């Protein structure tokens with residue numbers, strides 16, 4: 001699965017959304033359950049409803065994992081989704097399924113996953129069991145029931161199923177086609193003023209069992225024969241190619257029946273089926289793999305699928321070469337869905353996307369939107385082999401699957417858009433972001449023990465940024481250390497050895513080891529691949545490497561943002577790592593080294609008086625670097641007098657390291673601030689992005705204090721040359737910069753300049769916005785710049801500008817355009833307008849429920865809006881969180897959003913008071929984390945404020961000329 005929208009658009013939010021979906025459907029299905037319960041003959045009611053394990057030995061159906069007695073071979077499934085509500089107003093689907101399985105160990109019990117399905121009875125039982133090959137026949141069913149807590153259909157038999165024999169289990173069932181984004185669910189959209197319903201699926205991780213009874217664990221691979229019955233005007237899609245649909249008449253309705261070719265042997269979580277009225281565009285008939293892009297008819301007519309179609313073929317080719325393995329299927333369908341919880345899902349042969357992850361419209365979409373499409377497609381296509389052809393045996397190894405796809409998504413996107421330099425963006429998007437999380441004492445190791453991951457909640461929680469981004473970072477580090485050629489050779493044999501099968505992560509290490517051993521010349525690794533990787537995989541966190549260039553002494557230490565935090569989790573490696581040290585001395589790249597102990601001395605790393613030393617080139621190692629003060633001074637001097645001698649990514653790295661080391665009290669805060677001085681001459685994107693992200697905390701802490709003025713003055717001074725640079729190279733803002741990252745940096749320049757009050761910037765954006773207001777059907781603002789220009793236009797404008805934006809929002813037909821306006825409307829500087837905007841959040845006709853918490857957070861990001869949002873949330877808490885669509889609002893994200901600036905004792909007390917008021921309602925809201933954050937802010941502000949104020953004041957008062965000299 002890929003990427004939701006969450007802090008940065010590349011981190012995964014899937015877990016949270018999955019559980020939200022689950023909540024909603026539990027409510028919706030209570031009707032079905034009520035019927036189910038009264039019908040059930042129920043021999044042991046307590047056992048059947050247990051969700052918490054009781055003390056003592058558990059019955060097999062009280063355990064979340066399947067026993068090892070049965071193994072599925074194939075399924076024959078027929079499903080009929082109803083796209084209109086029944087008399088009770090419920091959308092349902094009916095279905096039947098026959099699964100053939102082999103008995104591996106004698107047993108009198110069949111456990112098969114089923115969730116929220118209502119079974120038809122056969123002679124009083126929920127399933128029929130047959131023996132393959134007739135005699136002796138299968139034992140009769142003694143009892144059958146649904147085990148709600150562990151999501152099983154339980155079938156107890158009178159006799160024994162014999163090891164080695166094959167059997168069939170047949171069921172017929174009804175399920176709800178809910179709008180809960182999980183399992184077989186429904187989605188809706190408007191077309192020509194008409195509401196359209198479609199049926200689609202999201203099985204990962206544990207929702208296939210909501211569509212039909214199945215052995216719903218990734219290692220339980222089988223072949224699936226699917227048939228869909230669907231309304232005449234719709235088309236049915238699934239993993240495999242379909243046979244020609246036939247007409248069927250059921251209860252005097254004419255329907256279509258579409259049968260699909262058998263799938264490859266595959267996991268249940270990769271199944272997908274869709275019934276819809278979409279249109280498609282396809283690859284040319286001579287392309288070896290049929291590629292189709294499906295979407296709403298209007299989106300296809302407008303050409304929004306073209307970019308995806310253009311890039312899918314080349315990316316697929318890239319991966320065939322990268323893996324040395326042909327694409328395993330005959331076709332690749334990709335479909336954009338109006339309602340979708342994650343960013344996208346790698347169902348084998350039918351990849352599902354949210355619209356913004358697949359569709360691209362040059363008239364509305366920015367280059368960031370385009371990059372998102374390219375990387376998400378690349379991520380999903382990478383899974384077609386890694387994840388789908390070869391699958392993790394159990395969810396505890398999810399990090400390898402997702403970390404890998406995240407890493408190579410940058411390689412695939414780079415092949416499709418070679419001018420973008422996108423591999424460098426991996427560092428700022430994944431590595432820097434996840435280092436922030438992994439440097440907390442509350443982090444966790446990449447790898448989990450199989451036994452610790454049992455129930456669907458535990459599985460859902462694995463979809464986090466550690467899994468995706470840290471996974472990507474350490475695989476990139478490994479590929480770099482053993483070279484890409486050796487890495488891909490190991491991948492090739494791994495995929496070949498385990499195709500259509502499943503693995504544990506050490507299987508990959510073993511194949512890579514074989515490739516390493518074959519490599520010539522040797523790679524000089526200090527130990528085995530597994531030995532190198534274990535400390536990175538099995539313990540949380542990462543080291544800070546300290547280099548003393550006077551002595552050549554290097555040491556490592558577990559890096560924690562909070563130096564006083566206590567790490568109560570023991571580690572088998574004592575928080576030491578095997579660290580690849582790449583480095584350069586005064587611009588010359590030196591032979592890489594390994595740090596395999598806590599400390600070592602390497603006299604090559606001492607430097608002369610004219611030298612400087614830089615460690616962790618290209619940021620390919622997952623660690624931070626600290627130096628002795630002298631070397632820091634030399635690096636700062638190099639940045640100040642000729643920054644381009646230091647590679648771009650390392651310029652970003654120096655900023656990122658310095659700011660984080662300062663937070664950990666390992667260097668002075670002023671040293672961190674000094675790494676931003678060279679920006680006055682910097683034109684590249686990643687150093688600016690890194691500085692802006694790190695300074696954001698300073699803005700949050702100080703934008704309501706006397707530090708704000710000097711800080712803004714400094715920022716204006718730094719960014720004005722960048723602003724003028726873009727004005728020049730775009731011929732007075734009439735052209736789009738050629739380079740992808742320049743396009744980003746142009747947005748950065750305008751955003752920082754306008755935010756900090758550069759007059760020329762405010763005039764520019766105000767005029768653009770006004771030109772648009774004069775003729776709303778002629779928007780002169782380049783899509784790249786819209787987010788930031790809308791924000792600035794609304795901030796400098798008043799009611800007229802805001803109301804115009806509101807109208808444009810209401811009429812926006814492109815999702816990404818609506819999103820841009822939604823965030824820009826929170827930029828207003830008029831308190832009453834912000835309050836009105838917040839109040840719109842209570843009215844679903846104005847702001848959709850799914851967007852309410854986002855809007856509250858947008859308002860809270862605005863320094864003026866923050867106290868308003870805090871008051872609003874407190875005043876409307878009951879309504880928002882109890883009456884207003886439970887599950888539509890992310891409690892924690894709102895609480896966190898409105899309190900991010902809290903840094904005074906007064907605010908701390910207000911928080912405590914609010915927690916008290918909520919009483920038991922505050923439970924599970926993680927108030928503790930917010931209180932701790934506020935505490936930390938108070939401490940940080942009180943010990944740094946004076947120093948920071950005087951630094952900014954002094955810098956701001958220096959004449960511009962001095963900054964321009966050199």
Ligand SMILES: *[C@@H]1O[C@H](CO)[C@@H](O)[C@H](O)[C@H]1NC(C)=O
Nearest residue numbers: 232244245246247248254255
């Ligand atoms: C199915 O029905 C439609 C219209 O009802 C008809 O045009 C079509 O020929 C039929 N197809 C088959 C295979 O009978």
Ligand SMILES: *[C@@H]1O[C@H](CO)[C@@H](O)[C@H](O)[C@H]1NC(C)=O
Nearest residue numbers: 497498499500501502503504
């Ligand atoms: C799957 O892999 C296991 C080893 O992990 C092996 O024993 C088994 O034979 C493989 N199955 C197939 C069908 O290749």
Ligand SMILES: *[C@@H]1O[C@H](CO)[C@@H](O)[C@H](O)[C@H]1NC(C)=O
Nearest residue numbers: 727728729730731732733734
């Ligand atoms: C940009 O505008 C300025 C005056 O506003 C003008 O002097 C200059 O020639 C323009 N540059 C270009 C490339 O159009």
Ligand SMILES: *[C@@H]1O[C@H](CO)[C@@H](O)[C@H](O)[C@H]1NC(C)=O
Nearest residue numbers: 772774775776777778779780
């Ligand atoms: C507004 O812009 C549209 C599209 O460019 C144009 O056709 C129309 O004439 C403009 N209207 C006015 C009043 O300028």
Ligand SMILES: [Zn+2]
Nearest residue numbers: 001002402405
């Ligand atoms: Zn993924």
